[in-house]
Amino acid sequence: MTSLTGPGRAASADPVGTPARRGPLGALRALWRGRANRPTGLLLVSALVTVVLLLPLVFLLIEARGAGVGRVASLIDRPLTGQLLWNTVRLTVVVTALCAVIGTGAAWLVERTDLPGRRIWAVLLVVPLAIPDFVISFGWASLSTDVSGFRGAVLVMTLSVYPLVYLPVAASLRNADPALEEVAMNLGQGRFQVFWRVTLRQARVAVLGGCLLVALGLLAEYGAFEILGYQTFTTEIFTEFSVSFNIPTASALSLVLIALGLLVLAGEAAVRGRSRGSRVDRGAQRGTGRHRLGGWTLPALLALALLAALALGVPVGSAVYWWADGTQHPFTGDSLLDATWHTALYSGSAALLATAMALPVGVLAVRHDGRMRRLLERGAYLVLAMPGLVIALSLTYFSETYADGIWYQTAPMLVVTYAIMFFPLALVGVRASVAQAPPGLEEVAHSLGLGRPAVLWRVTRPLVAPGLAAAFCLVFLSAVTELTATLILVPTGVQTLATQFWNYQQNLAYGQAAPFALLMIAITAVPSYVLGRFFDRLPGRAAGQ
Amino acid sequence: MTDLRATLSATPSATPSATPGASPGATGPAAEPSRAQGVTITGLAKAFGAQPVLRGVDIEIPRGSVTAVLGSSGSGKTTLLRMLAGFERPDAGTITIGGTPVNGPGRHVAPQDRHVGYVPQEGCLFPHLDVAGNVGFGLPRARRKDRVPEMLELTGLSELADRYPHQLSGGQQQRVALARALAPDPALLLLDEPFSSLDAFLRTSVRLEVLRVLRKAGTTTVIVTHDQDEALSSADQVAVLRHGQVAHAAPPLELYTHPADAALARFVGDANLLPGTVRGGRAETALGALPLADGAPVFAEGEPVLVLLRPEQLVLLSADAAGSVPGTVTQRDFHGHDTVLTVDTPASGALTVRCAGAADLAPGTPVAIRATGPVTGWAQPA
Numbered sequence: 042m043t044s045l046t047g048p049g050r051a052a053s054a055d056p057v058g059t060p061a062r063r064g065p066l067g068a069l070r071a072l073w074r075g076r077a078n079r080p081t082g083l084l085l086v087s088a089l090v091t092v093v094l095l096l097p098l099v100f101l102l103i104e105a106r107g108a109g110v111g112r113v114a115s116l117i118d119r120p121l122t123g124q125l126l127w128n129t130v131r132l133t134v135v136v137t138a139l140c141a142v143i144g145t146g147a148a149w150l151v152e153r154t155d156l157p158g159r160r161i162w163a164v165l166l167v168v169p170l171a172i173p174d175f176v177i178s179f180g181w182a183s184l185s186t187d188v189s190g191f192r193g194a195v196l197v198m199t200l201s202v203y204p205l206v207y208l209p210v211a212a213s214l215r216n217a218d219p220a221l222e223e224v225a226m227n228l229g230q231g232r233f234q235v236f237w238r239v240t241l242r243q244a245r246v247a248v249l250g251g252c253l254l255v256a257l258g259l260l261a262e263y264g265a266f267e268i269l270g271y272q273t274f275t276t277e278i279f280t281e282f283s284v285s286f287n288i289p290t291a292s293a294l295s296l297v298l299i300a301l302g303l304l305v306l307a308g309e310a311a312v313r314g315r316s317r318g319s320r321v322d323r324g325a326q327r328g329t330g331r332h333r334l335g336g337w338t339l340p341a342l343l344a345l346a347l348l349a350a351l352a353l354g355v356p357v358g359s360a361v362y363w364w365a366d367g368t369q370h371p372f373t374g375d376s377l378l379d380a381t382w383h384t385a386l387y388s389g390s391a392a393l394l395a396t397a398m399a400l401p402v403g404v405l406a407v408r409h410d411g412r413m414r415r416l417l418e419r420g421a422y423l424v425l426a427m428p429g430l431v432i433a434l435s436l437t438y439f440s441e442t443y444a445d446g447i448w449y450q451t452a453p454m455l456v457v458t459y460a461i462m463f464f465p466l467a468l469v470g471v472r473a474s475v476a477q478a479p480p481g482l483e484e485v486a487h488s489l490g491l492g493r494p495a496v497l498w499r500v501t502r503p504l505v506a507p508g509l510a511a512a513f514c515l516v517f518l519s520a521v522t523e524l525t526a527t528l529i530l531v532p533t534g535v536q537t538l539a540t541q542f543w544n545y546q547q548n549l550a551y552g553q554a555a556p557f558a559l560l561m562i563a564i565t566a567v568p569s570y571v572l573g574r575f576f577d578r579l580p581g582r583a584a585g586q
Numbered sequence: 587m588t589d590l591r592a593t594l595s596a597t598p599s600a601t602p603s604a605t606p607g608a609s610p611g612a613t614g615p616a617a618e619p620s621r622a623q624g625v626t627i628t629g630l631a632k633a634f635g636a637q638p639v640l641r642g643v644d645i646e647i648p649r650g651s652v653t654a655v656l657g658s659s660g661s662g663k664t665t666l667l668r669m670l671a672g673f674e675r676p677d678a679g680t681i682t683i684g685g686t687p688v689n690g691p692g693r694h695v696a697p698q699d700r701h702v703g704y705v706p707q708e709g710c711l712f713p714h715l716d717v718a719g720n721v722g723f724g725l726p727r728a729r730r731k732d733r734v735p736e737m738l739e740l741t742g743l744s745e746l747a748d749r750y751p752h753q754l755s756g757g758q759q760q761r762v763a764l765a766r767a768l769a770p771d772p773a774l775l776l777l778d779e780p781f782s783s784l785d786a787f788l789r790t791s792v793r794l795e796v797l798r799v800l801r802k803a804g805t806t807t808v809i810v811t812h813d814q815d816e817a818l819s820s821a822d823q824v825a826v827l828r829h830g831q832v833a834h835a836a837p838p839l840e841l842y843t844h845p846a847d848a849a850l851a852r853f854v855g856d857a858n859l860l861p862g863t864v865r866g867g868r869a870e871t872a873l874g875a876l877p878l879a880d881g882a883p884v885f886a887e888g889e890p891v892l893v894l895l896r897p898e899q900l901v902l903l904s905a906d907a908a909g910s911v912p913g914t915v916t917q918r919d920f921h922g923h924d925t926v927l928t929v930d931t932p933a934s935g936a937l938t939v940r941c942a943g944a945a946d947l948a949p950g951t952p953v954a955i956r957a958t959g960p961v962t963g964w965a966q967p968a
Contacts, residue, residue, distance in 0.1 A: 484671070484704065485706060485710050485767075487673075487696070488671050488672075488697050488776075489703075489767070489770060503714045
């Protein structure tokens with residue numbers, strides 16, 4: 042490691058414009074080391090974080106090795122696996138394609154046309170993201186038994202996750218250089234050709250990034266499919282683990298699921314290639330010209346209204362309906378309060394931990410370059426391919442095997458699992474925040490006579506704080522609505538909002554489940570909107586991938 | 587190794603005012619009290635990994651003067667600036683600022699203890715503070731009340747005190763950065779490519795404004811730039827950095843008229859370089875015998891030389907004027923205030939000629955050229 046952080050990395054750096062190798066953490070480190078020329082400490086801490094992130098994967102592999110390749114192969118090589126593979130893959134492909142079309146189309150309508158009420162649409166179209174998938178699923182399935190199986194899963198999942206494509210594409214279209222479209226029109230291209238050959242090209246990375254998140258989310262989803270009675274790898278693994286206690290089978294299937302996730306990651310990287318939109322930045326950006334919809338205004342409005350009604354109106358309406366219906370039953374105010382407290386406790390701790398873990402990696406990613414850095418970043422990236430269920434299983438297996446099960450179903454284990462699961466989200470926030478505090482500002486502060494502690498307090502802290510808060514919120518909100526890993530790891534006798542909802546829902550006690558669903562929506566929807574605004578205001582590049 | 591580098595760096599210089607015998611350690615700051623208040627850089631060397639960036643730099647910066655460090659990208663000028671500020675540690679060499687050694691063997695004064703003001707390339711204003719907050723950033727709380735309005739007044743920013751950086755134009759941001767750096771009354775002010783992010787229209791006016799403020803404040807200043815015009819027009823002294831060494835340090839006029847070598851002559855302006863022979867204090871060239879200037883090196887009789895003729899030293903005449911050589915215009919660059927012509931001469935190949943105003947000479951027009959001395963030159967290896 043020393044050789045990588047030594048002369049090798051320094052030689053590859055640009056000798057003239059090299060920024061000082063100092064970050065918020067680096068500066069802290071420099072306090073006791075006296076100088077901060079090489080980010081050795083930062084690299085060490087980041088390496089440690091990456092190791093923790095990859096622990097679940099390592100445990101799984103160790104377990105598979107222990108069981109023997111032949112046994113694992115025999116567990117996988119069953120007709121059931123083929124059925125699961127078919128179910129998982131066709132759903133992933135169809136929903137991802139639908140989301141790409143709907144998300145991109147909606148983003149184009151809102152950002153690039155003269156559609157009336159664009160600001161309201163921008164909010165309404167994003168809010169479904171804040172509603173847990175299993176609540177949307179519950180909303181639909183509790184209204185009609187027809188919503189089930191493959192078709193039901195396609196409908197519900199598309200409505201739940203299309204904002205994952207909408208959001209990045211909208212941001213990308215908003216920041217896109219309007220000059221490119223003008224040049225294309227100037228070269229005699231029609232409106233459709235301009236959209237296809239220029240606008241979409243510019244938004245391509247964003248569309249792909251959104252599709253990646255959609256596909257990975259589908260691989261990891263449990264609750265929604267369980268409600269709809271649609272069998273995928275994740276539901277099967279869950280059943281094997283928690284109903285049959287068949288850990289070897291669950292682990293073997295987990296390996297296949299991770300392989301699928303890695304395949305998705307690799308596929309996205311391959312399609313995206315090295316193409317990045319570049320723009321010669323000179324001065325302020327001109328406002329983007331908007332296309333006139335003309336006679337298409339009404340159909341476009343109707344389409345968006347339909348989308349919002351299906352994705353937002355049905356689940357919320359359904360929950361409210363069941364809540365009103367359920368008031369005949371005794372209301373469980375105490376359990377609601379208790380579940381809220383535990384949800385906040387676990388999610389808050391996980392958000393703190395994930396943000397703290399993301400800090401060194403983020404500082405390294407934004408401020409330094411080098412082989413080690415890229416290696417660490419890629420390691421952290423692999424976490425995306427690991428569903429929460431698999432992380433929970435793997436950590437459970439580890440505690441059972443090596444620690445006599447003392448950590449199983451304890452708060453720390455749940456918090457660590459959340460932190461690993463949502464680390465990529467925290468990293469997005471941290472990267473954005475570190476980019477807000479370029480090293481040049483710290484240098485200027487030093488030259489004005491401030492020592493390191495004063496610089497940290499008067500410059501770095503105020504600049505970085507909003508982004509770190511955003512990272513915290515991203516993880517917090519995701520943890521609040523997490524169901525799968527929570528069901529496995531939640532301490533015995535404790536309920537969170539998600540698990541309590543799930544228990545009532547499983548017992549068909551819709552009236553009692555509804556308040557929990559509504560509370561989760563209330564907790565997540567408003568902060569999500571605020572968060573969305575925060576990331577919108579950042580310059581395009583700062584927000585990272 | 588270090589000493590060798592430092593000695594090698596003592597570049598032969600034809601200028602009388604250049605650092606006299608700048609051998610490291612020979613002249614301590616205490617020996618020359620008048621200089622002690624300025625900045626002395628001796629034998630400064632720095633490498634990033636195996637790649638040397640500075641190989642022994644010596645510059646003497648008089649107190650209250652403006653020195654421009656001129657160099658192309660990769661010449662090490664930014665590294666030099668960052669070492670003056672204390673952001674980087676030199677591998678060898680010493681820096682003395684205002685009589686206080688800040689870098690030397692076993693010594694490195696932290697940036698915050700140097701009293702060196704720093705204006706980075708993009709201004710780097712603190713985005714979370716308004717203009718007054720930025721300007722007062724480096725001042726103790728008690729001094730802000732008096733000093734901030736004073737600095738705002740000096741830089742003409744009084745009206746903008748409660749604006750935030752994103753509400754300012756590029757030129758205004760640059761002035762705030764300057765006011766912020768000047769507020770603590772630094773012993774040395776560093777400007778890193780201060781005008782390069784401004785568009786051409788703003789650049790001149792902001793530069794003049796900044797120089798006015800600097801002269802008024804009387805602060806010793808180092809400006810790093812890659813723009814020759816900017817260096818020549820702003821500075822009292824220009825130090826040209828080439829391959830990590832000072833190729834020539836001199837006042838702008840001297841640098842322009844008597845550059846240390848031919849490559850330098852091309853770097854600080856357009857140059858016609860003509861071979862010639864020295865006879866009786868004159869250089870005989872294809873454009874005639876030209877008197878050698880006072881500052882030119884001393885040549886032996888009959889020595890082959892390379893003579894520098896700036897484009898404005900060539901005069902266009904009517905075709906058969908005495909003492910002229912014929913030629914044909916091949917290219918015309920009209921700049922409004924002057925016109926630069928490329929003239930192909932049978933005697934001496936393509937020459938660059940500058941004439942004031944709009945010269946109505948289309949390519950193909952036959953002209954005659956006469957050179958006006960005095961000229962400088964360099965011995966040409968036979």
